[in-house]
Each structure stands twice: as structure tokens, then as C-alpha cells.
Amino acid sequence: MPPRRSQSASRRREEPEEENSGGRPFWSGTLTFGLVSVPVSLFPAARSNRASLRMLGPDGQPLARKYFAEKTGKDLDADEVVRGFEVNKEKYVIVTDEELERLAPEKTRDIDLKQFVPADSIPPLYFERGYFLTPAAGSQKAYKLLAETMDKSGLAGIATFVMRGKEYLVAIFSDKGILRAETMRFADELRTPEDVGLPEKKDVPKAAVTKFEKMIATKSKKQFTPTKLADKQTDSLLKLVKKKQTKRENVVKVEDEMETDRKVVDLVKILKQSLGGKK
Amino acid sequence: MAARAIWKGEIKLGTTKVPVKLYSAVQDRTVRFHVLDDRQKKRVKQHMIDPDSGEEVPTEEIQKGYEIEPGRFVILTQEDLEKLQPPPSRDIEIVEFVPQTKISEQWYDRPYYAGPDGDEKNYFALVEALKNKESEGIAHWVMRNKYYAGALRAIGDHLLLFTLRDAKEVIVADDLTKPSGAAPTQKELAMAKQLVEILEGEFNPAEYKDEYRERVMEFIEKKARGRAPRLKAVKPKRQTAALDNVLAKSIEALRKKEKRAA
Numbered sequence: 001m002p003p004r005r006s007q008s009a010s011r012r013r014e015e016p017e018e019e020n021s022g023g024r025p026f027w028s029g030t031l032t033f034g035l036v037s038v039p040v041s042l043f044p045a046a047r048s049n050r051a052s053l054r055m056l057g058p059d060g061q062p063l064a065r066k067y068f069a070e071k072t073g074k075d076l077d078a079d080e081v082v083r084g085f086e087v088n089k090e091k092y093v094i095v096t097d098e099e100l101e102r103l104a105p106e107k108t109r110d111i112d113l114k115q116f117v118p119a120d121s122i123p124p125l126y127f128e129r130g131y132f133l134t135p136a137a138g139s140q141k142a143y144k145l146l147a148e149t150m151d152k153s154g155l156a157g158i159a160t161f162v163m164r165g166k167e168y169l170v171a172i173f174s175d176k177g178i179l180r181a182e183t184m185r186f187a188d189e190l191r192t193p194e195d196v197g198l199p200e201k202k203d204v205p206k207a208a209v210t211k212f213e214k215m216i217a218t219k220s221k222k223q224f225t226p227t228k229l230a231d232k233q234t235d236s237l238l239k240l241v242k243k244k245q246t247k248r249e250n251v252v253k254v255e256d257e258m259e260t261d262r263k264v265v266d267l268v269k270i271l272k273q274s275l276g277g278k279k
Numbered sequence: 280m281a282a283r284a285i286w287k288g289e290i291k292l293g294t295t296k297v298p299v300k301l302y303s304a305v306q307d308r309t310v311r312f313h314v315l316d317d318r319q320k321k322r323v324k325q326h327m328i329d330p331d332s333g334e335e336v337p338t339e340e341i342q343k344g345y346e347i348e349p350g351r352f353v354i355l356t357q358e359d360l361e362k363l364q365p366p367p368s369r370d371i372e373i374v375e376f377v378p379q380t381k382i383s384e385q386w387y388d389r390p391y392y393a394g395p396d397g398d399e400k401n402y403f404a405l406v407e408a409l410k411n412k413e414s415e416g417i418a419h420w421v422m423r424n425k426y427y428a429g430a431l432r433a434i435g436d437h438l439l440l441f442t443l444r445d446a447k448e449v450i451v452a453d454d455l456t457k458p459s460g461a462a463p464t465q466k467e468l469a470m471a472k473q474l475v476e477i478l479e480g481e482f483n484p485a486e487y488k489d490e491y492r493e494r495v496m497e498f499i500e501k502k503a504r505g506r507a508p509r510l511k512a513v514k515p516k517r518q519t520a521a522l523d524n525v526l527a528k529s530i531e532a533l534r535k536k537e538k539r540a541a
Contacts, residue, residue, distance in 0.1 A: 034474045034529025036522065045385060046448045053343040053355065055327055057336045060344065060352055063327040069316045070324050075333070076316060081323060084315040087503045090322075092315055095499065102510035103494050109513065116475050117482040120380055123434060124387045124441060125304060126484065132455070140460030142522055148463065149471040155479060160487055166309065167491035169484075173384065175452035182384045187484040189308050191392070193437050196302045197281025198394040201436035204404040212408030215292050216376045220414060224381040228374065228417060231445040233426040237363050241345045241353045250354035252344065268454050275458045 023270045026131060027163045031146070031172070031179075033113040038135065038142040040111075042163075043271055045130035045180060051234040060252025097165075104162035111170060111181070113157030119173055122156070126169075126184040133172070133179040134274035143179065150174035178275065286422050287396060290405070290431065290438075291370045297401045299371070301422075301440060304390040310495050364424045371440065373416040373431060382415065382430060385451065386443045393431070393438040402438070409433035463522070470526040477533045 025041035032038070055063045067076045084092030135143035150157065150173070157172040169184040244250050284300035313322050327336050343360070344352030371393075395402035409415070409432065416431035418440065430441045463471070501507055 033471075033478070034533060035525045036471075036474075036529060045450050046444060047450065048448075050445070050447060051345070053345055054352065056342045056344045056352060056354065057329050058340045058342070060342070060354065061329055061331065062344075062352075063336055063341065064330045065325055066328045067314060067316075067323040067325055069319060069321065071319065071321065075328065076323060080317050081314050082317050082320075083312040084320065085310065085312055085499045087499070092313065092320060093499045093503045094315070094320070095312065095495070095502070099498065099510060100495065101513060103498055104491055104513075105494065108491060114478065116479045121482050122384070124382075124384065124430075124432070125390045125434070125439065127384045127387045130385045130449075132450070132452075135458050135460075140458050141463055143458055144460070145463035145467055145471050145522065148468060149475050153472065153475060153479075155475060158482065158487075160490070162491050167489045169487050169489075171384070177457040178452045178455055180385070180452065184484075185305060186308070186487060186489050188489075189306055190390075191282065191302070191304050191306050193392065193394075193435060195282065195306075196304075196392050196394065198302075198392060198437050199399065201406075202399050202403050204400050204407065208400055208404035209407045209411070211295075212292070212405050213412055215295070216408055216412045216414050216416075219373070220376045220378075220412075222378070222381075224377045224417075226386065226446045226449070226451075229386070229428040229443050229446040231426060231428070231447070233363060233365060234445060234447075237345075237355070240355070240359060240363065241347065244353045245347055250356070251347075251351065252354060253351045268450055271450065271455050275455060 023265050025134075025274075028136070029161070029163075030110040031113070031133065032110050033146060033157065036142055036146075037110070037139075038146060039139045040133045040135055040143070040179070041274060042131040042133060042181060043267065043274065045132050047267055049234075051231075051237045056252070059254075061254050100165045104167075108160055108162045108167060111159045111161045111172070113159050113172060115158045116150075116153070116155040117158060117171075119150075119154050119156040122171055122184070125190055126171075128183045128185055131181045131183070132271055132275075133181055134271065144177070147174040147177050147179050150179075151177065284394070285391070288369045288371045288420060288422070290393070290418075291372050292405075295401065296370075297405055298396040298398055299393040299402070299438065299440075300396045301391040301393055304392050304439065308489070308492065310492055310499075365421045365426045367424070368421045371418050371420040371431070373418050375417050376412070376414040377417065379413050379415050379432070382443070383451075385449055387430070388442040388444050391440045391442075393440045403436075406433045406436060406438055409438075467523055467526060470523065470530065474526060474530050474533070477530065477537065 025043055027042040029040065030037045031040050057063055067081055068074060069076060082094050083096070084094050087093050133143075158170070159172070160167055160169050162168070169186055170181045171184055173180045173182065282302045284302055286301045288299060288301065290297040290299055315321060316323050327341060328334060329336055342354050344354050346352055418429045418431050420427050420429070428443050430443055432439050432441065498507065
């Protein structure tokens with residue numbers, strides 16, 4: 001269940017944008033603490049869905065999603081559609097990309113770390129998506145300065161900033177000298193137990209609690225092993241793909257120039273290059 | 280008004296089952312736009328076309344394919360995809376427990392409240408046990424034909440079930456290498472430490488507001504009344520001064536601010 005993003009007239013690809021970004025950063029801007037600026041780029045810290053399927057036509061040709069006018073049936077290009085907010089039934093206010101960009105308060109165009117908090121004090125409810133920060137050429141020293149300071153103090157920096165037409169609350173962590181941003185939900189985007197209507201706490205017999213405590217103790221591990229999270233469903237899908245490929249069953253090949261800009265991006269490689277300060 | 284449950288299941292711990300109902304813990308507040316036809320100012324629809332011919336391809340003729348290399352696909356039929364679906368189950372199986380601080384922020388995806396569904400004694404006993412042990416359970420379950428891995432936590436007086444990301448999708452710092460280039464000096468590190476300490480506080484989420492969302496809504500309202508304000512263009516900025524100079528100035532500025540506030 002990926003978070004839904006705001007719909008924008010200029011963005012209409014089916015896949016998450018990181019997949020088609022061709023290795024370009026998700027965002028480039030400035031991270032500041034005090035008066036120190038660190039120009040950085042943001043790259044997603046997760047690959048897109050590894051079982052992502054494409055829609056193909058009867059001959060196996062990749063299809064494209066296209067807007068069309070319902071009344072005339074006419075297909076519309078990107079410059080023939082606009083973004084509208086419905087103020088009354090079927091009455092819209094048109095908002096342009098430029099207006100959205102200009103509406104961002106000046107102070108939110110940078111990631112300005114105005115507060116530092118203990119890194120383990122933020123409830124997991126807030127975390128949305130992770131991005132690695134890489135230093136722009138010439139800003140490695142300031143980057144390292146911030147990363148090392150946060151590492152030693154066990155603190156995370158908090159900021160709000162506007163990126164791609166949405167304001168984000170972020171926490172910046174230092175992961176062994178590498179800065180990582182986690183976008184967070186705003187407090188008003190989270191429901192409370194009262195909002196949901198959960199019953200209030202009831203007192204329970206001590207024996208019932210002890211029973212669970214014992215179960216927890218017997219199944220406790222000291223460390224978290226992420227490999228236990230491997231998505232079995234995706235694994236079996238990829239296995240089936242492999243099997244069909246070997247048997248040459250249901251394999252189609254299309255000659256399509258459009259495909260060249262869809263090449264698979266190796267995020268780790270791009271991140272390594274970017275952290276090395278190379279272009 | 281109470282929220283509607285999105286799913287019902289049972290937390291399975293050995294032979295004990297704790298029935299729960301899941302509710303989304305997130306309330307989406309994103310300003311939603313519609314895509315409109317520029318000429319008619321009417322909402323548009325979407326369909327799939329063959330980019331070469333420009334012809335529409337009807338839904339029943341669309342196939343799904345996995346791209347094994349650029350331009351080469353393995354077709355997965357509807358039957359294939361159905362076979363890949365896990366058998367339906369109501370069990371939220373807890374495979375193990377880990378200390379609460381062990382799962383990095385990176386793994387958490389969507390949070391759900393797991394509220395009691397009947398048996399409140401076992402429910403609140405489990406909440407208390409998880410809190411006393413400062414543990415979080417690693418859970419596996421199947422919901423709406425999809426397999427999930429997640430974390431079960433007690434927060435406040437209730438249980439939360441988080442979906443966790445697929446292990447093979449998350450990139451961790453260990454996969455990467457630290458940035459190269461000059462290292463900061465001891466003096467710079469000492470000053471940065473001072474600076475960060477001045478800014479240190481407690482995480483108070485209510486302090487942060489989505490100001491931009493409010494500005495966008497305000498602008499839309501004004502524009503709807505035909506009185507859209509002129510908006511200034513965005514200017515990029517750059518800083519050039521030496522690092523230790525900037526650090527010293529930052530500390531000075533923040534100290535002054537602190538004094539004024541006191």
C-alpha cells in the first residue's frame with residue numbers, strides 16, 4: 001500500500017517516479033543548520049516494487065496511459081490538460097505548476113534543521129518514506145561535519161520543507177556517516193485512538209499479562225533480521241517469471257525506441273557515485 | 280464518529296488467539312486536484328493506448344508482463360496471477376519478538392490501529408505484556424489476497440500493526456560508502472556540537488504545521504472569488520563563506536535569540 005501522491009497534471013506515469021528518473025535525484029536543494037548550508041541531492045532509499053508489471057497490448061507491445069476528453073473522445077497531450085480544484089460541483093479553480101511553486105513559503109524551500117531531537121524518540125507512526133542525502137560537489141566537508149556531529153550526539157534533525165508541490169515534515173538521521181531523510185506525517189494526518197473509537201484500557205488479571213510475557217520471552221530475538229521480511233509473494237512471482245523465461249513460454253520481444261529511456265536504474269550504484277562526489 | 284474497520288483478523292501467539300479489527304491510523308489531508316481538459320474545463324478520463332498507432336486498447340485485450348530486459352517481457356496470465364495469491368487466512372502470525380529500538384525507521388510503511396474485536400481481556404493483557412517487555416512482534420499475515428510482513432507494537436493503551444517494507448527493496452547505509460573528500464577539523468566539530476546542542480529539544484509533532492497546504496487552500500479560495508494575488512518568482516541562493524566562520528556566526532545568532540526569548 002504505497003502512499004498516494006497528489007495528482008498533478010504534469011505527472012502521469014503509472015510507476016512511481018523514481019523508477020523512471022534515469023538516475024536523477026528526486027530533489028536537489030540545500031540542507032541548513034544554523035547559517036551553515038549544505039547543498040545536497042535526495043535519492044530514494046528504497047527500490048520501487050520489484051514485481052512491477054507493465055500493461056501490454058495483444059501483441060505484447062507496451063501500452064501508454066492517456067487522458068481523453070469524455071465528451072469528444074479525443075486524446076489529450078500533457079499541454080492540453082490542467083490541474084483543477086473542485087470548489088463547487090463541476091466548478092473548478094485552475095492552479096498552475098508555477099503558482100504551486102511560488103506559493104511555497106521562502107523559508108521552506110530549504111531543509112532548515114531548526115531542532116534536533118533524540119534519534120530514537122520519534123514514534124514509528126510518523127515515518128513515511130526514506131531518502132539518502134548526498135553532498136553536492138564542494139559540500140562534502142559541511143556534510144561530513146553534520147553527519148559526524150549527529151552520529152556522536154545520537155540526535156536527529158527536524159525540518160519542514162516543500163518538495164514537488166507538497167510540504168514535508170522530515171527527520172534527518174546520520175547512518176554511519178551517511179545522512180538519511182525520513183519524510184514524516186504531520187500530527188493532523190494521524191488519527192488518535194479516540195478518533196478511531198477504540199475502547200479505553202481495561203484492567204486485566206495479572207496472570208493474563210504474565211502468560212503473554214512468558215510467550216514473548218520464549219520467542220525473543222536480540223536483533224531484527226530484515227531478510228525475514230522478504231515478500232514471499234513477490235519471490236514466487238519472480239520465480240514463475242524465471243521458469244517461463246527458461247521454457248521460452250509467453251516471452252515477447254518488441255522493437256521500440258521508446259524503451260531506451262526506460263532502462264533499469266541501479267540505485268545503489270547511483271548513490272555510491274553520488275556520495276563519492278563524482279558526477 | 281468511529282472509524283470503519285478495514286479488516287478483521289486474529290493475532291496468533293502459540294495457541295492463543297487475540298481477535299482484532301484493523302483501522303487505518305492515517306488520515307489523508309493532501310489537497311486533491313482533478314485533471315481537466317484545458318478547453319472544456321471538464322474532468323478527463325484515462326485509457327490505455329498503443330503508442331505506435333495511437334489506438335485505444337480495450338481492457339479485455341490488455342495483458343500484464345514482467346520486463347526481463349529492455350523490450351522483452353514475460354507475460355503473466357490472469358490465471359498465473361491468481362495462482363500466486365496466498366490462500367486466504369485471518370491469522371496474524373507472530374514469528375518472533377525484538378527489542379523496540381531494533382527496527383530502523385526505514386522499514387516502517389503504513390500504520391494501522393489493531394483494536395480489540397470481542398476478547399478485551401487478552402487484548403489489554405497483550406498490550407501490557409508488550410509494554411513491560413519493551414518488545415515488538417514481527418508479524419506475517421494475508422490481507423485481501425496480498426501477503427504482508429509487519430511489526431506489532433503497543434503504543435499508549437493500544438496495539439498498532441505496521442506494514443514493513445520488503446527486505447529486498449530497502450537500501451541500507453551498509454550497502455553504501457561514506458562520502459569522500461576533506462574531513463572537518465576538531466575546531467569545526469566542537470563548534471557544530473555546540474550549535475546542535477543549542478537547537479536540541481524534544482520531538483513535539485504538534486509544533487509543525489503543513490503551512491503550504493494552508494497557503495494553497497487560501498490561494499484557491501481567493502482565486503475562486505476572482506481575486507488571485509500576484510505571486511513572486513522563486514530566487515535560488517548560495518552561500519560561500521568559510522565553514523568555521525559560518526559556524527561561529529550561527530552560534531552567536533542563536534545565543535542572541537535565546538537571550539531575547541529568556
